Amino acid sequence: MDTKTKSRYEAKAKIIKAMSHPTRLFIVDKLSRSEQCVCELTEMVGDDMSTVSKHLSVLKNAGIVSDEKRGTQIFYSLRVPCVLKFFSCVESVLKTNAKEQASLVR
Amino acid sequence: MDTKTKSRYEAKAKIIKAMSHPTRLFIVDKLSRSEQCVCELTEMVGDDMSTVSKHLSVLKNAGIVSDEKRGTQIFYSLRVPCVLKFFSCVESVLKTNAKEQASLVR
DNA sequence: ACAATCCTTGGCTATTTGGCAAAATAGAAA
DNA sequence: TTTCTATTTTGCCAAATAGCCAAGGATTGT
Numbered sequence: 001m002d003t004k005t006k007s008r009y010e011a012k013a014k015i016i017k018a019m020s021h022p023t024r025l026f027i028v029d030k031l032s033r034s035e036q037c038v039c040e041l042t043e044m045v046g047d048d049m050s051t052v053s054k055h056l057s058v059l060k061n062a063g064i065v066s067d068e069k070r071g072t073q074i075f076y077s078l079r080v081p082c083v084l085k086f087f088s089c090v091e092s093v094l095k096t097n098a099k100e101q102a103s104l105v106r
Numbered sequence: 107m108d109t110k111t112k113s114r115y116e117a118k119a120k121i122i123k124a125m126s127h128p129t130r131l132f133i134v135d136k137l138s139r140s141e142q143c144v145c146e147l148t149e150m151v152g153d154d155m156s157t158v159s160k161h162l163s164v165l166k167n168a169g170i171v172s173d174e175k176r177g178t179q180i181f182y183s184l185r186v187p188c189v190l191k192f193f194s195c196v197e198s199v200l201k202t203n204a205k206e207q208a209s210l211v212r
Numbered sequence: 213a214c215a216a217t218c219c220t221t222g223g224c225t226a227t228t229t230g231g232c233a234a235a236a237t238a239g240a241a242a
Numbered sequence: 243t244t245t246c247t248a249t250t251t252t253g254c255c256a257a258a259t260a261g262c263c264a265a266g267g268a269t270t271g272t
Contacts, residue, residue, distance in 0.1 A: 127229090127230085129230095153230095153231075153232090154231070154232055154233080156231085156232070156233080156234095157230070157231055157232070160230080160231085161230090175238090175239085177239080177240075178238090178239060178240060178241095
């Protein structure tokens with residue numbers, strides 16, 4: 001694989017990697033409905049705020065979310081709605097896997 | 107986040123995580139055109155065969171690819187074509203990021 | 213100025229990951 | 243059987259990741 005091809009796959013992988021954590025997936029799911037401040041997300045996730053903040057910076061760094069400061073709070077929102085398509089595909093993979101599991105038992 | 111919700115997000119994240127490595131993305135891309143044996147993929151990727159084999163087992167474990175032994179070779183193929191949709195979205199994220207970069211320079 | 217609130221950053225530890233090389237396995241062919 | 247050949251597994255090490263806590267901005271309100 002030549003260097004140029006490689007770095008293109010690296011750039012793509014970075015974006016997918018940003019989505020590859022349960023908490024970040026949860027956050028993206030929430031943001032798909034409406035923007036949220038860090039404190040609200042922290043509340044929903046249940047981890048330390050610093051942990052949530054780090055997850056958000058990963059998503060922001062990948063270009064998946066954007067942030068806006070309003071007063072003392074920072075609101076995050078989904079910048080590229082197409083990532084929501086991941087969910088339906090992932091669910092169909094899970095379904096396919098479950099079917100296969102079932103057929104093995106039979 | 108309750109335990110059940112959490113484990114659902116974990117299952118989804120696992121699938122996305124399997125796609126979150128440049129080499130594995132490359133492999134999925136190749137398999138989208140036609141099935142390939144490990145030796146062919148190893149040749150294209152340029153890493154050690156044991157490394158490629160490990161990547162393939164990650165993809166297989168996630169349910170993204172399936173394998174079939176024929177003679178001495180093992181052919182891998184894409185089990186869930188919907189993962190290809192990831193590519194177009196990821197590309198649009200890259201494009202959006204590039205645009206933003208450009209506007210900052212201006 | 214001071215305190216309170218919201219958020220991010222740095223430091224630490226534990227865990228996971230990715231890579232190669234060597235050893236083990238499975239099947240084909242001789 | 244023995245010997246290839248294709249692939250996987252194991253062992254090891256370096257690097258990356260996730261989590262918490264404590265410390266450090268920034269902004270609002272007193």
